[in-house]
Amino acid sequence: MNKTIIININSIVFHIEEEAYETLRSYMIDIKRHFGKSSDSQEILLDIENRIAEMFSEKIHAGRKEVISLDDVNHVISQMGKVSDFEGETEEDIYEQANANSESETHSHIPYSAPVDKKLMRNADDKIFGGVCSGLGAYFNMETKWMRLIFVCFFLFGGSGIMLYIILWIVMPVAVSRADKMAMKGESPTLQNFKKSFEEEIQGLNPHFSKAKSEIAKGTAAVGSGVSKVGRFFLRLIAFFILIVCALTLFGLAIACIGFITGVLGYQREMVFPGTEFLNTPQAIVALIAGTLAIAIPFFALFQLMLRILFRTQPLNHYFSLGLWATWISSIIAVVFFSFIGAQEFKESSTIKVEKPINAQKVYYISEKDVRLIEASEVDKNGKKFKIELNGEDLEYALRRDISINFESIDSLAKPYIQYNYFARGRTYQAATTNAAEINYLANQMDNKIIFNSHFGINPDKKYRDQSVSATLYLPVGSRVVIDKSIEYKLRDLSFWDCQRAYDSDEEVKSTEWIMGRTGLQCTPRFLPIEKKSDTEQTEAAVEDLVKQAEKHAKEAEEHARKVEEEANKLSERVAVTVQ
Amino acid sequence: MIAENTQTQMRKGILEYCILSIISRGEIYASDIIAELKRAQLLVVEGTLYPLLTRLKNNGLLSYNWQESTSGPPRKYYQITHEGNEVLQKLDVTWKELVFAVETSLQGRNESNN
Numbered sequence: 001m002n003k004t005i006i007i008n009i010n011s012i013v014f015h016i017e018e019e020a021y022e023t024l025r026s027y028m029i030d031i032k033r034h035f036g037k038s039s040d041s042q043e044i045l046l047d048i049e050n051r052i053a054e055m056f057s058e059k060i061h062a063g064r065k066e067v068i069s070l071d072d073v074n075h076v077i078s079q080m081g082k083v084s085d086f087e088g089e090t091e092e093d094i095y096e097q098a099n100a101n102s103e104s105e106t107h108s109h110i111p112y113s114a115p116v117d118k119k120l121m122r123n124a125d126d127k128i129f130g131g132v133c134s135g136l137g138a139y140f141n142m143e144t145k146w147m148r149l150i151f152v153c154f155f156l157f158g159g160s161g162i163m164l165y166i167i168l169w170i171v172m173p174v175a176v177s178r179a180d181k182m183a184m185k186g187e188s189p190t191l192q193n194f195k196k197s198f199e200e201e202i203q204g205l206n207p208h209f210s211k212a213k214s215e216i217a218k219g220t221a222a223v224g225s226g227v228s229k230v231g232r233f234f235l236r237l238i239a240f241f242i243l244i245v246c247a248l249t250l251f252g253l254a255i256a257c258i259g260f261i262t263g264v265l266g267y268q269r270e271m272v273f274p275g276t277e278f279l280n281t282p283q284a285i286v287a288l289i290a291g292t293l294a295i296a297i298p299f300f301a302l303f304q305l306m307l308r309i310l311f312r313t314q315p316l317n318h319y320f321s322l323g324l325w326a327t328w329i330s331s332i333i334a335v336v337f338f339s340f341i342g343a344q345e346f347k348e349s350s351t352i353k354v355e356k357p358i359n360a361q362k363v364y365y366i367s368e369k370d371v372r373l374i375e376a377s378e379v380d381k382n383g384k385k386f387k388i389e390l391n392g393e394d395l396e397y398a399l400r401r402d403i404s405i406n407f408e409s410i411d412s413l414a415k416p417y418i419q420y421n422y423f424a425r426g427r428t429y430q431a432a433t434t435n436a437a438e439i440n441y442l443a444n445q446m447d448n449k450i451i452f453n454s455h456f457g458i459n460p461d462k463k464y465r466d467q468s469v470s471a472t473l474y475l476p477v478g479s480r481v482v483i484d485k486s487i488e489y490k491l492r493d494l495s496f497w498d499c500q501r502a503y504d505s506d507e508e509v510k511s512t513e514w515i516m517g518r519t520g521l522q523c524t525p526r527f528l529p530i531e532k533k534s535d536t537e538q539t540e541a542a543v544e545d546l547v548k549q550a551e552k553h554a555k556e557a558e559e560h561a562r563k564v565e566e567e568a569n570k571l572s573e574r575v576a577v578t579v580q
Numbered sequence: 581m582i583a584e585n586t587q588t589q590m591r592k593g594i595l596e597y598c599i600l601s602i603i604s605r606g607e608i609y610a611s612d613i614i615a616e617l618k619r620a621q622l623l624v625v626e627g628t629l630y631p632l633l634t635r636l637k638n639n640g641l642l643s644y645n646w647q648e649s650t651s652g653p654p655r656k657y658y659q660i661t662h663e664g665n666e667v668l669q670k671l672d673v674t675w676k677e678l679v680f681a682v683e684t685s686l687q688g689r690n691e692s693n694n
Contacts (some may be wrong), residue, residue, distance in 0.1 A: 010653055031627070040634045047630040050653050051610065057653075081625020 004067050009053040014060075016068040023575060024052075024073045029177045030083045052076055074500040106528070118186035121175040130169040136338045138185050170231040182538075239306045246303035250296055257292040261285055278344055280463065290334035297328040345425070346466060350432035352422040360416050361448040364475065365511075367484035369444075370454045371399070402468035403441070407514075407521045412477040418443055418450075421470040435465045443471060452487060479516040485509070499523035591622070597675060598622060599632060600660065600668050603642060607657045631660060641667055 121132035137144040152160030425433035441456035641664035
């Protein structure tokens with residue numbers, strides 16, 4: 001029982017046995033290769049095909065059969081002539097020999113001298129499973145059995161050989177035509193090599209089929225096709241997964257881009273891409289779009305590739321893909337450019353120091369006012385439209401909350417004051433100073449209350465330049481300070497949390513009490529005697545300190561006195577000597 | 581190798597002449613040309629013939645027409661053109677000259693050998 005294949009030669013249909021088909025196929029490939037160079041190749045090939053079709057028809061009529069066998073094909077080939085028989089009889093050769101037979105000599109004398117690029121292909125003629133090992137052997141100039149041994153070794157080490165073999169089986173194409181086989185062995189496709197390969201095949205034909213190996217090969221062929229089917233299925237699954245990830249990424253990028261642009265335009269403040277606030281609005285929009293494209297285009301390309309693999313869609317239009325490349329490159333350039341511009345705006349920094357006196361109080365109540373909270377009674381607008389103002393200015397301003405509050409001690413008799421440090425960056429020192437000077441932030445004192453605004457404003461046109469305010473309260477030693485919880489996060493050197501815990505209270509502590517010591521604020525819950533104790537402890541410690549110092553001074557004085565005495569003694573002795 | 585080359589060249593020149601002569605007798609099919617050549621003991625495979633015929637046709641020496649065939653696809657029947665006939669006559673003259681030249685030189689050789 002033989003498998004037959006239906007072929008069609010110049011629109012005449014033949015049934016042909018599989019082996020016969022393979023032989024015919026490689027014969028036709030050889031012929032095409034041989035005549036391909038001449039200008040009339042099309043016509044010659046058509047003539048030959050017609051003649052082959054005719055001979056097949058004759059065979060079928062004469063033999064009263066329906067299927068072309070290998071014998072028939074071999075007969076037709078012998079009648080038509082092998083490619084090697086055409087040699088020296090065609091136009092080309094006349095031409096070549098007329099040309100001082102230089103070329104034909106290099107062909108005939110040293111046919112294997114110029115190795116061509118080898119192709120990694122599976123060798124179907126010498127296979128146990130998929131012909132992977134013999135293909136690798138041909139590629140690396142190794143005998144097939146050594147390559148097989150290597151794979152067996154790999155298999156012994158944790159079975160990795162099987163995975164490798166299956167992957168290679170899927171990846172490596174099978175060498176079908178004679179040209180493929182020659183490329184696999186690295187032989188240049190000259191006529192002599194074709195002839196040699198053909199003869200090898202004819203010789204190898206009979207022993208090949210007698211080998212028991214071929215039985216195993218047939219048995220595993222079914223498994224093999226199953227393996228490559230499963231492999232292909234997994235590859236398709238992976239491709240599908242990548243496709244979906246790419247699609248979602250592109251979708252997300254589009255949404256993010258639109259979101260960030262509305263952020264830059266000021267429609268919302270929740271979503272501002274970090275860094276875009278460094279740029280002015282048009283620049284920021286261009287930078288955002290460029291950034292999005294720089295990320296999106298590779299994903300789009302991957303998406304397109306997966307589409308092509310999965311659904312065999314047409315490749316992208318040449319101009320379109322070229323355009324994509326250009327867009328991608330220019331987006332990257334734009335991103336780099338805007339990053340540079342953005343960084344330039346932060347090159348220099350400047351700090352303006354301002355000292356404002358405050359009225360001395362026994363107790364200072366420090367709290368924060370959330371400028372975003374409007375007290376209607378304060379504004380008194382008759383329930384109409386409220387206008388948010390900050391320090392008398394419209395809140396068209398972008399709000400910043402980079403504010404820190406510190407406490408320092410000064411002499412108990414000195415006048416208290418607040419020192420503000422306004423900090424900003426800019427392209428130049430001048431720009432940085434201008435930016436710093438534009439910060440308008442002062443604390444309000446109402447009797448014993450000192451109120452810090454939660455934010456300061458910067459004009460949106462001026463943009464973020466790392467503006468920050470640091471306010472330091474210089475208070476005389478012994479001043480009492482009550483710090484409201486609302487201002488907790490503005491404190492830098494103090495731990496509101498630690499002090500809060502010192503209260504041992506189940507209730508929520510709304511504010512903490514502190515007393516200014518010589519080294520800074522001390523946590524003194526409820527100004528209780530504990531703090532007094534701690535205060536006395538402190539004074540005691542100070543007294544001790546003083547005592548120690550006094551003792552030290554006394555010792556030094558004593559030492560000095562002794563030295564002076566010694567000197568005096570020496571002098572008096574000398575005087576006595578000179579007198580004598 | 582040199583002998584082979586010369587042999588090939590000789591046969592090549594003669595082959596064309598023979599084919600033209602065979603076709604000049606009347607319309608003929610490619611495989612019949614082969615049969616004729618085999619009868620003349622000029623061993624050629626069909627694959628060699630098609631390029632030659634195509635070249636002769638392109639040079640205007642031959643023309644062909646399609647004819648229906650009972651066994652398979654339509655066949656190309658070749659016939660010689662007027663131009664082909666002129667070339668053939670020239671070749672006839674050359675051939676006679678060659679035959680004379682070869683015979684003369686062969687005679688000379690035979691004589692000297694004797």
